[in-house]
Amino acid sequence: MAKLSTDIPDLVKAFGPTLSRVPPGGWADTREDDKLVKTHCCFCGQQCGIQLRVRSNKIVGFEPWEDFPFNRGKLCPKGIKRYMQDEHPDRLTSPLERVDGLGFVPVGWDAALDRVVSEIKRIQGKYGKDSFAVLTGASMTNEKAYLMGKFARVALQTANIDYNGRLCMVSAGTASKKVFGIDRSGNPWSDIVAADVILVAGANIAECAPITTDYIWRARDRGAKLIVIDPRMTPIARNADLFIPVRPGGDIGVFNGMLHIMIKRGWIDQEYIAKNTIGFEDVARTVEKYTPEYSAKVAGVPASMIVRAAELFGPAKTSFVMHARGIEHHSKGVENCIAMMSLALASGRLGREGCGYAMITGQGNGQGAREQGGKCDQLPGNRKIDDPEARKYIAGVWDVPEESIPGKGLSAIPLVEAIHAGKIKGLISICFNPVVSLPDANFTREALGKLEFYTNIDFFLSETAQHADIVLPGSLMEEDEGTTTNVEGRVIRHRKVVSPPQGAWEDWKIVCELARRLGKGDKFSYAGPREIFDELRVASKGSVSDYYGMTWDRIEENNGLFWPCPTSDHPGTPRLYEDGKFGHPDGKAHFIPVEWRPSVEMPDEDYPVILTTGRVVSQFLSGTQTRRIGALIDQIAEPFCEMHPQLATKLGVVDDDYVKVESRRGHVVVHAKVVKTIRPDTVFVPYHWPHDRSANNMTIRALDPQSEIPEFKICAVRVMKTERPTDPIAELEVQAGGIR
């Protein structure tokens, strides 16, 4: 069914999001803690070390963990308040069954699991194996990411599994594989501090990766120059030596223009290029036409800015290049990344202290989850699913016939399109809230309505779980254990802090039990996540992301280990590409020429304004967790539409007015935030909120042909002043999609 069983306000009343404001026992409870557990934040790819305070199997607070080397006790507000998701009134503690007109009623585990298994069998029996799909997530441990990949291919034998990293790291990963031959940031973060120039493109570091700020500021105190490329003046851009307010989608103009000047002025490392790379001549030919004037037209900024960027970056002795979703969420996301990588490569400044390249991972385990088999085209160890050798090896690890492992399935957006088209009839999802996070949200809602059966594993009833037939209550990060791989490629240990509340199960137990009931119990007979990790190590052995030499104990003793780590005496590999050795079979980096092309939907007469979307510091992704924490909602309560005073004047809008932002696909009504820190041709709406406040009502379902990442960062909208809406959704609390 997967249509909503009752009205949204009724579902919100029963399942939240409501705000947690007080720790268990209240603020005044001064009893001693039972223990202090060293673990990591469950949110972004920085994976900061944190200690959680425990009293009577309840998490009652946090304490900084100053000895953990990555963040040295530093945290952002999300990390500080994350413990407020524990002991939460919205927490699911029983399986739920959808009852039309009523919402959800609790059912026993046996009945719920039986129903899920019988629906899987029915749908796969009637429509074929691939008609049942899996959507998984990148905010889970490596162990769970591995388990979901194996569950899809061994227990369900469906090709159709993909993950929400499709909205995050796939452009960067694809580009990095093509250029460097390895999908990982090249350097440990300590190399940022030693760089003389830092080039940041499309990364709102202050809000989305706050801990990285200190690394950049430490470099600047050494005298480093900072260049920031972004359509909005973000907090780190405010003090940059050079801020380039690029037009959304114009990044290649800046990168190719910089390289053009670097070649002309001799600021490239000919010797490095000759020795360690191939394809430079093609790139040089391509950027020939990217004169400052031409580049400026493409980028939508004055030519002098591009010249200045080349002057700062070109002759530097050391440099660090970083990017994030701002250049990756495009129908040319991979090409944007490639163009930026060419700058690092042409400068020859890679693989040394203070010389490097990094993609800033967004999701908690954005790096690890994509290596372990949650992607539609990969088997564990970053192995290609259509590579006969890889299939043979993994079939051996899994003890299944090679031919039983399905081939490449659909990526997230085509998968939802196949649901919409009636080709996929059943879905199981975990750690993914596509109703909020996918582009063109009205289409996603329609698609879910066409499923014959949908089951969702989650700890809270997310906006997507509201569509489920059966909801299985799973576990929070701190209720289970395992590892994640942070933004640097450092594999770290998440400890179990408390047990799941009675009625909820650890996710891995749910998945293994489903597999058992599907008749594949012998392939999923793990005693716990440690055994899953031990199998994952073997599955990754000999691959580019080799974890074989790691054990949980070694990871703990070393405050994390960087892959590749092939043997138990191997120290791990914090820095890639030392001595100019790259991941391609020829050992060289591959220059790839890229040309700028327009985005899929450019502004026109009817929809004259560019919409770009992104995040705010106090919320994380689709907000399933952070929209339930009072202190974080107090900080930024609801989405808004940032616009320049010039545009506001044209529209007759003043600060705090209600505005309707509308694309060809949908709209939101939010408050206007009139600021001079954004381009006058662009508006910005953050995307963490649901329903009528969802920025993804407007975004376009256009994909990068290589990475299949959606083009979140540019679509065409019109903006107009309006009145406060008074419908039932608008009357909800702000965290549930209401408006004040």
Added chain:
Amino acid sequence: MIKEDFFIDYSRCIGCEACVQACGECDTHRGVSMIHLETIERRDSVQTAPQICMHCEDPICAQVCPADAIKKTPDGVVQSSLKPRCIGCSNCVMSCPFGVPKYQIDIDQMMKCDMCYDRTSVGKKPMCATVCPSGALTFTTMQEIQRTRQGVPVNEWKFGAEVVHTKVYVMVPPEVTHVDIGLIQIQTTAAALPSDPYDVALMLEN
């Protein structure tokens, strides 16, 4: 004695409010933050500034307290009001040039940042300076700050004719010797900067 000093570097602040959120988690006043974040003028800029207690050498809040409820430790930390003494008159709230003390209506008492005396007196850093992800709030030695930062620490403030010395330092450009509230924006910086330094539209016109 506490060996470290407290340094604020406004140029590093990213406005994330980790300091404010973490302050509200401190055991002596859990649930209530003693510090706040100033958003300077969001329309014009993303500049923000954390405001902790500056711990004046000669604290005006204590001087104006009719109940003698605000005490300074030998370390120079100006503490929250003492419960039996504070009469909730809010003289301190109105007199503080930094806007730090807050009258808490539910307990009829003034409370303020005491530089996490419970933490600093046992060798830990204040909570806000421990978590601050940008280093805008830093608790370290004078020697270390001079070794690692380009700015220089000053702790002299001029509010018109009034000179105030504080225990907490702020980082300023090397040529600056004190913070002159009367001169900020009017003479020192205005001439050197374009009229609207953070207006993206103006940047695009150049």
